[in-house]
Amino acid sequence: MSQCTEILLVRAACLSDIEEIxxxxxxxxxxxxxxFETVPPSIEEMKRRFDDVVAAGAPYLVAVEDDRILGYAYAAPFKPRAAYARTVEHSVYLASDAAGRGIGRRLLEELVVASRDRGFTEMIATVAGDGNHASLRLHARCGFVPAGILRNVGFKHDRWLDVTLLQRSLRGAE
Known part of the structure; x- marks a missing residue:
């Protein structure tokens, strides 16, 4: 008897996904x-953020397995000034029980391709917090290089925290 294997699908996010996101x-x-957010945004606020990403022509992806969203990733304009129009900053988040399965890497790899295909040329990662070694490793595996550290710029859970900046050029990326 054969065993069924679930297939992970990465697809464009839909407004109907926002509650799970x-x-x-x-x-x-x-x-x-x-x-560094300290209060979870409302569903309405998350919908507004989704609409902003879509309006900017940037990708917003979800990883789905067995009709369950296991993670999401999106790219958003880095800064509002015109000179930054081809640069995006991205985020990747997984369901708390979905780590260690390669889902984050798959989302980030597909986000890189989707961003490049939409004409973006640089991608920025801002890795916040302490002990976020998994995110730093993920970004290194996906071709991001360190661009700097902003020391003690966030205060959460009673401590000062750094932000590590990473960057990947999308010019000529495959």
Missing amino acids: ARIYAYYVTNTTVT
Whole structure:
């Protein structure tokens, strides 16, 4: 008897995905220092953020297995000034029980391709918090290089935290 294997699908996010995306993100806001938000955004706020990404022509992806969203990733304009129009900053978040399966890497790799295909030329990662070694390793595996450290710029869970900046050029990326 053969065993069924679930297939992970990475697809464009839809507005109907936002409630699950908000639930995934709320875990990180409440329990970790990988985001500097201190109060989980409402579903309405997450919808507004989704609309902003889509309006900017940037990709917003979800990883789905057995009709369950296991993670999401998006690229958003780095800064609002015109000179930054081809540079995006991105985020990748996984359901708390989905780590260690390669889902984050798959999302980030597909986000890089989707961003390049939409004409973006540089991608920035801002890795927040302390002890976020998994994110630093993920970015290194996906071709990001260190661009600097902003020391003690965030205060969360009663301590000062750094942000590590990483960058990947999308020019000529495959």
